[in-house]
Amino acid sequence: MKTGGFSHVVGFDDFPFERHHRGNVRMVGVVYNGLRLEGVLSGQVRRDGRNSTRVLSELIRHSKFYPSLQLVLLQGIAMAGFNVVDIRALSEALNLPVLVVLRRRPNLASIEAALHKVRGGQQKWALIQKAGAIEPVAGVYVQRAGLTLEQAERVIQRFAVHSRIPEPLRAAHLIAGGIATGQSRARP
Numbered sequence: 001m002k003t004g005g006f007s008h009v010v011g012f013d014d015f016p017f018e019r020h021h022r023g024n025v026r027m028v029g030v031v032y033n034g035l036r037l038e039g040v041l042s043g044q045v046r047r048d049g050r051n052s053t054r055v056l057s058e059l060i061r062h063s064k065f066y067p068s069l070q071l072v073l074l075q076g077i078a079m080a081g082f083n084v085v086d087i088r089a090l091s092e093a094l095n096l097p098v099l100v101v102l103r104r105r106p107n108l109a110s111i112e113a114a115l116h117k118v119r120g121g122q123q124k125w126a127l128i129q130k131a132g133a134i135e136p137v138a139g140v141y142v143q144r145a146g147l148t149l150e151q152a153e154r155v156i157q158r159f160a161v162h163s164r165i166p167e168p169l170r171a172a173h174l175i176a177g178g179i180a181t182g183q184s185r186a187r188p
Helices: 052-061 087-094 108-115 121-130 149-159 167-181
Strands: 008-014 024-033 036-046 071-075 098-102 135-137 140-145
Touching (some): 008 036, 008 167, 052 087, 071 087, 071 149, 071 167, 087 098, 098 149, 108 121, 135 149, 140 149
Parallel strands (some): 008 071
Antiparallel strands (some): 008 024, 098 140
């Protein structure tokens, strides 16, 4: 597993989409070398599907940035609604640690209830549980694979420059929103 100072990271977020949208949802990955933006990746995952782990793995592995990457950051454990990422499998496939960052502690009871209405909901709930505890650190909440809580805290402290969210995730969110709607908007 590649570890170390975590200077080369990629952060992913999905594009906003309408509630009635079906099909694929675009996502963006923003690659940082320290606090410098190095590049952008993009792909698509199925709304409420089961392909996010595979798509992320292939997108990262086939990018020119993969050889220098040290960490994958995710804005939440699910993309495109309930397309839940298996962070342990992603970490193993890429030989990289994976850190999920959340602004607020999620209401797991309501997520579990919502998953009962989604195809494959039980398997998706199992992936959320498999990801491990949701832990508070540095003003946010995290789930992690392949790194310690102390390492996660150092990553957040290093990359959270303009908010509590690390810059690669903040930039991915801004880019995704700007492309999808014509202009980006900050979260409260």
